[in-house]
Amino acid sequence: MFGAKHILPKGNPPLESAYDAVLIGGGLHNLATAWFLAKEHNMNRVAVLEKNYIGYGGAGRNTAIVRANQRTQKNIPLYKEALDLWPVLTRELDFNLMFYNCGNLNLLHSEAAVKAARTNIATAKFLGVESHLLDAAETAKRVPALNLSQKITHPIHGAMYHPPGGIVRHDAVVWGLAKGAAEKGVHIHQQTEALGIATKNGRVTGVKTPAGTIYTPRVLVSAGGYTAGLLYHMLKIKMPISVLTIQAMVTQPLKPLLDHVVSSGAYHVYANQTLKGEIATGAHMDPWPNYTTQTTAGYIKHQAEALVELMPCLAGVKFMRSWAGLADMTPDMAPIMDGNDPVEGVYMNCGWGYFGFKSCSATGRYMARFLATGKCPDRLKPFALARFKNHRLMGETAALVNYTPDN
């Protein structure tokens, strides 16, 4: 019943001197790209280089919320495809990714928030993604623990309810993709840091590692929060990305209490109950650019203050563990996916901030197509780096975002 097959390859495969593609960073996006390169493009002489172990970055630290109710029509279809891929990947990888389709509730605490949600809901529905506006009573029916009092800091006016979303087991996605890719011949090199990218006449020629240079005509840099730094240090490509620390934590496991992912912009908090029973919660990023993955005292306290007000019963629950990861934020809360510009053969996929888990399946697929054909798929075109030069932000959030020290 349980074949003792490897999930992760035991030890590193031999580092060959040349690959058809080298992917820097052993996170979700590259593992997904590797899987689709091998599966859909027959390209399996592919190396994934990971400095630590796979899942070390955001891939292993996120709170695994998935949804497709983004704000704009450029984003929604991509996220919808990603959402639809979980069951498909579960089957193809023969690995239970544990997509728990519990639906997401975005709490709305003001008339302005209701208005903003209206735009999202209408856009999502118009593009075929289910999303509804609930009033306060309907919201409380779905989450009986909510505090409907008018006397709290941000009384609840209602919620944006998005039934197709939910949570996925993030580790399972990392391991499942790694297993699938490795089975198809992809080489996953853990404890192998990419030190530089070699170019000649504006074309990539290889990747430098501690074990020597690997020759390759294609390099994809998708190393989560580290991507912008790597691109700058290796190729002097400047990215409009600010890296901020983002924290998350879990409570002790409980019997089922929360049947949906609940989030609140006004309280800066979201919470969902994992299949193990823990309430996993996170929120806004630390408000200054930072490469640390240390937690802070103020944050866990803030989480408690917010949750206790929103769901008073949680006062009697205990926090058990907190951690932090990096969020690479662009000015418009949309990622950067690009390639062959300014260096032929160098591709990038980053700026996923705190929302890059949910999309990894679809982006992996499109990035694979991009690498395999050299042509940018239409779906990815709006995400080109040049949009910032042209002052054409994508509007994934209505607010003006600013992470510089003047913030």
Added chain:
Amino acid sequence: MKRLTSLPTLRVDVGRPVPFVYKNQTGRGFKGDTIATALYAAGVRIFSRSLKYHRPRGLFSLDGESSNTMMTVNGVPNVRTETTLLAEGAMIRDQNAIFTARNDLLGFMDRLDRFMPAGFYYETMHKPASLWPVAAKMVRKAAGLGRIAPDFRFSGACDEMYPAADLCVIGGGPAGMEAALAAADQGLRVILLEARPWLGGSFDYRERGSGEDAPLYRQAADLASRVSTRAAIRVFTRTAMVGGYSDNLVTAVTEGGPDDPFDYRYLEMRPRAVVVATGSRERPLIFENNERPGVMLPDCALRLARTYGILAGREAVFSVGHDLGLEAALDLSELGLPVRAVADVRTKGHDPALVRGLADRRIPFYPGWAAAAVEGKKGVKSVRLASCDGGQYRILTCDLLAAAAGHTPAVEPLSLFCGPLAYDGQTGYFLPRTYPAGVFAAGRIYGLEAPQNIRISGRVAGLDAAAFCGADCRGAADAHRNELAALPMGRPASKWVAFPGPWRKHFVDFDEDVTGKHIRQAVGRGFGVPELIKRFTAAGTGPGQGGISGHNLPLLVAAIKNPSRDRTDIHGTVPAPTTVRPPLRPVFLAAYAGSGREMVKRTPVHDAQAWEGAVFRRVGVWHRARYFSADLDVSEEVDNVRTNVGMLDASTLGCFRIFGPDALSALQRVYAGDMSKIKDGRVKYAAMCNHDGCVIDDGVVIRIGENDYMFTTSTGRAGETVEWIRYHTRFDNWDFHLVNQTDGTGVINLAGPRARDVLERVTDADVSNQAFSFGCWKDFSLSGGIPVRCLRLGFVGELSFELNIPASYMQAAWDMLRKAGSGFGLRPFGVEAQNILRLEKGHVILGQESEQRTNLLDLNMGFLFSRDKDIRPVGADALLQAEKDAGRLTLVGIRMTDSSCVPPDGSILVDDQVVDPVIGYVGTIRKSRALDAVVGMALVERAWTAEGTRLAVYDGGGEPSERHDATVVRMPFYDPEGIRMRM
């Protein structure tokens, strides 16, 4: 059970019974008992059922390292009964069992373990696909310990405290107390945190000393009394450190005792130095059924007797790897617990006095032996001891097995400060590689065992900390350091891992039911590092975190990867510990939340408006009056401004003064327009942009003197404005001062055709249209001498006077106007009425009709941008570029075809004929009574902005095919010539 009552180390008061209710039966403990010790004394052995296998679990340790003794107390699930003091009338229940923990109907799960290998859920339940949604529901139900009702309300009182100190000593054992005293002697203010209700640490319950010295418990008492009477040392007992962060930030939680005015208190402090003296625990021994009720750590058995007067069993066997284990066996035997045998994994290096003591009492001693298995389902029936080489074994009946492999330092607090730990070959411990400045450690955490060494190491740490804080005591610290170095060091701890075998019921982690077999499976599946194995098997992720598995998991992994078991390193790698993460103990959200203050600002006339029936809404940090009636359409408020006069509290608007030789330059940098063109006595409307040309703020600027300006910002921007200006002038070295006067300034907007009539009643100043026309400002005073700065603006489209008034006069001015206006129909209006009024005028509210994709030009506010200033404003490049960019969202006015149809704000505009069918959305739209039409402002792509363009509105309610018709119309809708505000 009869307690031992005459022990000098006893911490329970057997004269003070405390009643409790356990599963509908009353029981009784004593003052000083924890819930778990009271239950144990009452004969309870099975405290809970384990998460996956529903195995019976009992008391294993006393400091809450596992979920074994988590129960539901007074409706609160997952209470660690071994660290929670018994309170009168406590209602105690089992959890995670069908029926009871003793007779759990799910007990059969234990036999299904072969169907649940490590990470089994990743490879099951997904075929066929339709199975998973059903299975997921079942997984959810099965998972989770304890239940909390959605309407549960926490009844305890929670407090917060932010004390200051030079030094925080964590751990009130002998080393910590010595450190505190040594530092206090050097003049430091010290805070000492101790998780238990009393000071003393490992000395508190031990009789034996070394050589001539006083018994350890007396040494502890002596230290405790010295510490407690020193004014410079503040002692916090029942206070567990839970967090350690950079720059010595320490957080801790105190559990209130019966005399405290709180149940939980959150502490946060940033001492200059920290001494961590948290001692060591015992490393659990891994063998078959090593977590049966009746198996416990030797230290737990010893403390049960010495601290609580409870003999843990009738007949005991010990399997240890450390002298303290031998000491516990000997001591308990002397207290009357029959000890059938003592095994010790070490073949040499035992304290000879202890070995002699065992011999004197005729207790068989087996050096080089360890427990291999326990028999018994709900408790211990017999123990199999075996020689470590596996050659011999012996089966002994008993009901108590006190077992540990050796020590493990309580290094978690230290690792929060010091970062990743490394394996130390000498002690077999995981210890910090480096110490950040100001962080020191002392005592058993280093592997010290001799009482004398422990005490001296405390003094060294205290003096080092004092020297770090500037005291002149390096010499004294070094003297003690040398003294310590001259004493014999502790013996290396045992590195024993486990007997070879399949490890099917050898538990590495209790909370998650992780066995040695699971670890082996994980390694076999390619998970090489403990950090990944932890995730794959869940070891160390339960309520006790790494408390049970933290040390053993990396050892086991190393042993599995290494065929020869006396060497723990393979291929040059040594055991790698997993990361320790705060909180170090589970903390109630209530305790973190503390006193739960709400931080909010109220305007000076908050109460006056509340009295008039205002409904407030939070706007940023402020409370603002949004409605003055239950009618959310606010038609009366709106009509009254259009026909009579209204007053709006606009005190939340940002108000700034900027002055100095370079004040104008600074304004030129941040405002898009040309601020050098401001005319005396005139108000200039102005906008600030970011680098993308997006409008971040709008307001007015006036010149109030030479190099002296006042400007206003929107409510939301007031907080950031100073930083914004500082940031954008950071390289210029300009000389100006910027003062945020927002909180000191109140604003009343008096608006409506009768506004002048009202104003004239309260001032002698000439406010006629000739003397004070639209777009001007003027300083004068109201009756009684209230100074006002009055701006004639027209945001709502009527004759308006915006009165800026010192906050302290606001109430008086409000009352005066209110009274003066009674004959003119004056009444307050709120932000929603203003919203409608300004909409009719086509005036934009940033964030409502703008967003990150829209710049100044897109909002038709290009007139606020000056292209040829000598100082380039922020955003100019983007605006110049955008002038050539045709495909942008642009602000337009719209009118609904059907004047009874008011789509909600945020509805989208669609066109199915194009590739990107969502062509825009509605910012604000309202039924206008003044115009008898439904009008609004919307952002649409440039191609749909021509006047007369038909638009389809979709509100997201019904099917996407259900649209409403609208047309692009010219703005402003109301009084297009602007006559009314110029009256």
